[in-house]
Amino acid sequence: xxxxxxxxxxxxxxxxxxxxxxxxxxxxxxxxxxxxxxxxxxxxxxxxxxxxxxxxxxxxxxxxxxxxxxxxxxxxxxxxxxxxxxxxxxxxxxxxxxxxxxxxxxxxxxxxxxxxxxxxxxxxxxxxxxxxxxxxxxxx
Numbered sequence: 001x002x003x004x005x006x007x008x009x010x011x012x013x014x015x016x017x018x019x020x021x022x023x024x025x026x027x028x029x030x031x032x033x034x035x036x037x038x039x040x041x042x043x044x045x046x047x048x049x050x051x052x053x054x055x056x057x058x059x060x061x062x063x064x065x066x067x068x069x070x071x072x073x074x075x076x077x078x079x080x081x082x083x084x085x086x087x088x089x090x091x092x093x094x095x096x097x098x099x100x101x102x103x104x105x106x107x108x109x110x111x112x113x114x115x116x117x118x119x120x121x122x123x124x125x126x127x128x129x130x131x132x133x134x135x136x137x138x139x140x
Contacts, residue, residue, distance in 0.1 A: 014072045014080075018132050025125055026066040029118070033059035033110050040107070048107035054094060058110040058122070061087050065129065074137075081133040088126035091115060095123065 015023055037056035045052055061083055068080035095114035098105050108117050115122030 014069050014077060014133075014136055018128070019069060019136065022125070022129055022132055023066060023069045025121065026062050026069065026129075029110075029121065029125065030059060030062040030066050032118075033062055036110070044107075048105065051105045051107045051109045051112070054090075054109040054111065058087075058090070061090070077133055077136060081130065084126040084129035084133065088123070088130070091123045091126065 033055055037052060037059050040048075040052040041056060065080050065083045065087070068076040068083070091111045091114060094109055094111035098109070098112040105112060110118060111122050114120060115124075
């Protein structure tokens with residue numbers, strides 16, 4: 001098997017079945033978080049700099065995970081897995097922080113209240129991603 005065939009197989013393995021849904025959802029979340037954070041940073045940054053900066057971080061994480069899922073291969077799978085774990089830690093940390101000390105966040109972030117404003121997708125997505133990335137390794 002050539003290097004190209006190996007890479008193509010790795011890509012197909014990550015973006016088939018649930019992997020394709022993950023790519024789509026991470027892509028949608030990337031666009032939403034990038035758009036939201038750019039607008040808020042450009043127009044209202046002084047109002048809630050922490051919240052808007054965290055939304056920008058979420059956007060970068062979503063975009064990177066989308067890229068690694070599409071790229072495929074073992075290295076990309078491991079990078080996506082690390083990012084999904086970091087994303088979950090971020091969602092749980094920010095989600096808890098927004099509930100414990102709401103005054104620290106005069107405006108919501110993507111991860112506020114565990115992603116309540118996004119129908120809890122921000123907390124469910126990394127859990128699903130971790131499951132899929134671990135399963136795709138076991139299947140490979």
